[in-house]
Amino acid sequence: MEGRKIRGIWGNKSRGRMHLLLVSVTLNLVLLSGLLYERGRRAFSEEKEQVLPGFCPATEVKKMGSLEVESRISSGRGWTEEGRVQKLSSDSVIINLDHGDPTMFESFWRKTGEKSTIIIPGWEKMSYFSDVRNICWFLEPEFAEEVKELHKLVGNAETEGRHIIVGTGSTQLYQAALFALSPSDAPEPMNVVSATPYYSSYPSVTDFLKSGLYKWAGDAYTFDRDGPYIELVTSPNNPDGFARQPVVNREGGKTIYDLAYYWPQYASITAPADHDLMLFTVSKSTGHAGTRIGWALVKDPEVARRMTKYVELNTIGVSKDSQLRAAKILRAVRGGYEGEQESGDGETLKFFDFGRLLMAERWDRLRDAVRKNPIFSLPEFPTAYCNFAGESGTSHPAFAWLKCEAEHVDDCESFLRSNRILTRSGRQFGGDSRYVRVSMVDRDETFDVLIDRLNIIR
Numbered sequence: 367m368e369g370r371k372i373r374g375i376w377g378n379k380s381r382g383r384m385h386l387l388l389v390s391v392t393l394n395l396v397l398l399s400g401l402l403y404e405r406g407r408r409a410f411s412e413e414k415e416q417v418l419p420g421f422c423p424a425t426e427v428k429k430m431g432s433l434e435v436e437s438r439i440s441s442g443r444g445w446t447e448e449g450r451v452q453k454l455s456s457d458s459v460i461i462n463l464d465h466g467d468p469t470m471f472e473s474f475w476r477k478t479g480e481k482s483t484i485i486i487p488g489w490e491k492m493s494y495f496s497d498v499r500n501i502c503w504f505l506e507p508e509f510a511e512e513v514k515e516l517h518k519l520v521g522n523a524e525t526e527g528r529h530i531i532v533g534t535g536s537t538q539l540y541q542a543a544l545f546a547l548s549p550s551d552a553p554e555p556m557n558v559v560s561a562t563p564y565y566s567s568y569p570s571v572t573d574f575l576k577s578g579l580y581k582w583a584g585d586a587y588t589f590d591r592d593g594p595y596i597e598l599v600t601s602p603n604n605p606d607g608f609a610r611q612p613v614v615n616r617e618g619g620k621t622i623y624d625l626a627y628y629w630p631q632y633a634s635i636t637a638p639a640d641h642d643l644m645l646f647t648v649s650k651s652t653g654h655a656g657t658r659i660g661w662a663l664v665k666d667p668e669v670a671r672r673m674t675k676y677v678e679l680n681t682i683g684v685s686k687d688s689q690l691r692a693a694k695i696l697r698a699v700r701g702g703y704e705g706e707q708e709s710g711d712g713e714t715l716k717f718f719d720f721g722r723l724l725m726a727e728r729w730d731r732l733r734d735a736v737r738k739n740p741i742f743s744l745p746e747f748p749t750a751y752c753n754f755a756g757e758s759g760t761s762h763p764a765f766a767w768l769k770c771e772a773e774h775v776d777d778c779e780s781f782l783r784s785n786r787i788l789t790r791s792g793r794q795f796g797g798d799s800r801y802v803r804v805s806m807v808d809r810d811e812t813f814d815v816l817i818d819r820l821n822i823i824r
């Protein structure tokens with residue numbers, strides 16, 4: 367009995383211990399499996415959706431509309447969770463080189479500190495008006511001055527005898543120019559043409575409001591209608607990077623020169639452009655696309671007046687805050703060449719030198735990768751003397767006009783998409799689907815992945 371009792375007590379105690387042991391083991395197992403599951407889940411999602419700053423996980427691309435993808439990618443933020451950002455094998459990320467978002471210049475501007483920073487007190491620049499004596503009454507004199515100084519420094523455009531019209535990007539000024547050059551009493555809308563491959567936004571921007579004044583008429587090479595027309599000449603050209611001249615050259619024609627890329631980092635500056643209507647933008651000259659400031663240099667005061675009217679009716683002027691920021695940025699570029707601009711470590715900050723070097727390096731790497739891969743080819747550019755740099759060189763355009771040469775590829779954009787590189791199809795430029803436009807002005811890490819990938823695609 368005693369013994370049984372004792373055994374019984376022992377038995378109960380050991381059962382209790384066994385219970386405790388079992389509970390503890392179970393708890394540990396639950397915890398451990400939880401940890402393992404979480405690790406596994408992360409490892410799985412990392413494997414499937416490796417992300418770098420400026421890159422987009424595959425599942426997000428599927429979920430988002432293309433514009434949203436653009437903004438999230440180009441912001442380069444939001445994908446940088448701790449532990450997930452690392453140099454990864456390039457075959458698992460999607461890179462988006464469809465837009466020409468000039469983020470590669472960020473690294474330069476980071477170094478310029480206060481020289482490119484503005485503060486605007488709450489009470490300042492509240493009025494609609496900037497300079498009522500000027501045809502363009504919303505043009506900030508400070509900005510106008512810097513535009514003239516920058517063209518003088520670079521030697522890429524005549525400003526003497528021109529009116530400066532400021533716009534919300536050169537996109538607004540393009541529309542203002544169409545409005546200004548189209549007679550308001552013509553029986554038919556003006557035909558608007560540009561030689562293929564032309565900048566892909568021209569057709570949609572021209573026609574999206576179905577204006578009665580002008581309409582998109584396509585490729586300038588095949589334009590054979592009589593009567594007045596407007597030709598858009600983009601030089602250097604987007605998408606293919608070549609210098610351009612008008613191709614229609616007929617009586618009654620007017621020309622808009624879109625010179626967004628006529629800057630030393632992209633092309634040799636051979637002479638100051640001297641046309642009746644020229645468009646420029648800080649988006650491409652300094653990389654400040656988000657500031658949304660462009661300018662037109664216009665000879666004819668009547669055209670300048672009508673362009674001003676367009677901007678007045680469209681947006682009642684242009685943000686003064688942005689004009690002041692643009693003025694400060696242009697001033698900082700100039701300062702670099704007047705010996706004023708230095709980084710913290712005493713390095714002289716010359717924007718165009720930085721841009722030229724970086725673009726040349728990128729093009730060398732791209733050409734090298736394309737040379738080794740029989741699937742692709744690139745255009746060759748002539749050498750020209752650059753007055754600004756004081757040396758001969760070739761162009762390094764903001765976009766690569768890449769051709770898929772391989773027989774098994776007849777749609778280059780889809781082919782690259784299947785290799786997780788988003789580009790813009792040649793079809794969107796009035797061209798053919800064996801070509802794509804690839805942005806050359808994204809951040810370094812995106813460009814590195816492009817090169818890695820072009821090296822292995824077969």
Ligand SMILES: Cc1ncc(COP(=O)(O)O)c(C=O)c1O
Pocket residue numbers: 466534535536537538565600604624626646647648649655658659660
């Ligand atoms: C030839 C050309 N013109 C104009 C623009 C638009 O410039 P903005 O940002 O000033 O509207 C672009 C942008 O890519 C462009 O490539």
